[in-house]
Amino acid sequence: MFEHHPATTDRAALRVELLAAANALTRDEPDAMANMANMAALLMLYLPDLNWAGFYRVVGGDLVLGPFQGRPACVRIGYGKGVCGTAWARGQTQLVPDVHAFTGHIACDAASRSELVVPLFREDAVIAVIDLDSPVPDRFDSDDAACLESLARMLESRI
Numbered sequence: 236m237f238e239h240h241p242a243t244t245d246r247a248a249l250r251v252e253l254l255a256a257a258n259a260l261t262r263d264e265p266d267a268m269a270n271m272a273n274m275a276a277l278l279m280l281y282l283p284d285l286n287w288a289g290f291y292r293v294v295g296g297d298l299v300l301g302p303f304q305g306r307p308a309c310v311r312i313g314y315g316k317g318v319c320g321t322a323w324a325r326g327q328t329q330l331v332p333d334v335h336a337f338t339g340h341i342a343c344d345a346a347s348r349s350e351l352v353v354p355l356f357r358e359d360a361v362i363a364v365i366d367l368d369s370p371v372p373d374r375f376d377s378d379d380a381a382c383l384e385s386l387a388r389m390l391e392s393r394i
């Protein structure tokens with residue numbers, strides 16, 4: 236049995252625990268789908284105040300929904316569309332404190348108020364994004380972005 240339980244409520248400590256748990260769960264497993272599925276579960280477990288956590292993968296000309304936890308979500312997102320498609324097109328993390336103020340935001344869950352999207356790369360091309368949604372406005376900060384970017388670097392060769 237895997238024992239992955241947050242041992243703290245401190246957000247900085249939770250981010251450290253998340254990265255350690257992610258590494259332990261994925262380092263010896265080559266199956267991309269299994270790793271993304273476990274990562275979605277870990278993100279929900281270790282990061283407070285999320286209503287959606289998961290992956291969109293670049294498949295042909297679209298981002299296509301991958302493993303996630305949360306409500307059912309839109310399946311395909313075009314290049315440059317929404318927060319996810321913007322992260323893909325720019326190849327940059329998108330930290331959105333107020334999704335209602337982001338022109339073109341795609342509302343999959345009406346409860347979402349803030350969002351963090353981080354791209355994953357292989358040979359300089361975006362291969363996927365990690366998407367986090369929160370019902371709390373301004374939920375994410377630069378420390379969350381740095382944590383997710385570390386997670387992205389870890390997972391690029393494992394998904």
Ligand code: SME
Binds near residue numbers: 344
């Ligand atoms: N809000 C995202 C769409 C995906 S859902 O949040 C799961 C966007 O604007 O790209």
